[in-house]
Amino acid sequence: MSAKAIREVTGKTLLNNHLPSGASATCRFAAVTQDTQWADLVQQHPWLKTEKLVVKPDQLIKRRGKLGLIKVGTDLAGAQTWVDQRMNKDQLVGKAVGKLRSFIIEPFVAHSQDSEAYVCIYSHRHGDTLLFTHEGGVDIGDVDAKALKLELGIEERPTEAQIKDTLLVHLSGAPKEKAAVFIKALYNLYVDLYFTYLEINPLVITDKEVYILDLAAKLDSTAEFLCKAKWGDIDYPPPFGRDALPEEAFIADLDSKSGASLKLTILNEKGRIWTMVAGGGASVIYSDTICELGGASELANYGEYSGAPSEQQTYEYAKTILTLMTKEKNPKGKILIVGGGIANFTNVAATFKGIVRALQEFQAKLTEGKVSIYVRRAGPNYQEGLR
DSSP: OOEEEOHHHHHHHHHHHHHHHEEEEEEOOOEEEEEEEHHHHHOOOOOHHHHHHHEEOOOOSSSSTTTTTOEEEEEEHHHHHHHHBBBEEEETTEEEEHHHHHHHEEEOOOOGGGGGGEEEEEEETTTEEEEEEOOOSSOOHHHHHHHHEEHHHOOOOHOOHHHHTTTTTOOOOOHHHHHHHHHEEEEEEEETEEEEEEEEEEEOOOOEEEEOOOOOEEEEEEGHHHHHHHHHHHOOOTTTTTTHHHHHHHHHHHHHHHHEEEEEEOTTOSSEEEEEESSSSHHHHHHHIIIIIGGGGGGGGEEEEESSOOOHHHHHHHHHHHHTTTOOTTTTEEEEEEEEBOSSSOOHHHHHHHHHHHHTTTHHHHEEEEEEEOOOBBSHHHHHHEE
């Protein structure tokens, strides 16, 4: 399972398309990026001119309300001004600094504080957990301490009676009935569309309707071959503060066309320590060890190659890493670790031929950049590969 976070816009689109009619109010929203033409946006979503609005960034930022990143009860002109003041501007979130480039605008849903609730579903080794609390919103506090829990085994589906008896003990009347229908439908959608995490806070529950206000979600990206028709085209944005690089996209494309596994994530372009590690498990151990030994701030990348990639594929992978590594020099020099565990079927000699081709191509730049290379590898034909 590879859990990848999706934008709020993407999550709400999936809910609109796949929740049964009547389970909740349709989510209305407009996505705004730096390329958005406001006149076209208003034509697509006429309610922007007539309703009070809520506007916020849509870039995997948690606790937007606490950070002052939500504008509530504004009009179209106010929303546009608020977005324009922040578009492409640096924003500090925790220790991460990134540019705001993606926003979501929605109609303001007038409601009382006591109608706000919180619901979350997350997956783990033994099944799924449903959390619910009848108190939601910005000041929800410690969810783990407050929330009622319903544990579900693999392939187990909850009944409305189970949901009412376990999660909705603090609700009564029409809101309880509405919430039970909604949570059951939400869980079915969660399973059918291979979500791994889905949180709604606040979820507004009234006598007549259920409204999904803020949403955060992750999908199991390895289920794309099962869910492509239902998902449509999914955009997985990078974590806030780390822009997606074309080199990462190139490796992802290479990976998608290969039976082998080729992964690359850039953590710090200016880092001194770069890795080219074979094997998913080995790549985690190498990265953990570097961090444990005090190199976390200098670790430049995370990635792995495995599943018997060809010499050409390994060459392309190595060339991409070396291109990034030699973009700029460091007065202390840089370190490249070529490693892995003991291969079971990957031909070490073949993959190393690809790596050696790339190293020879970048020989002058590696020498100028004072790059030290450490190699550790075993498996089929490893002696030839190391030679």
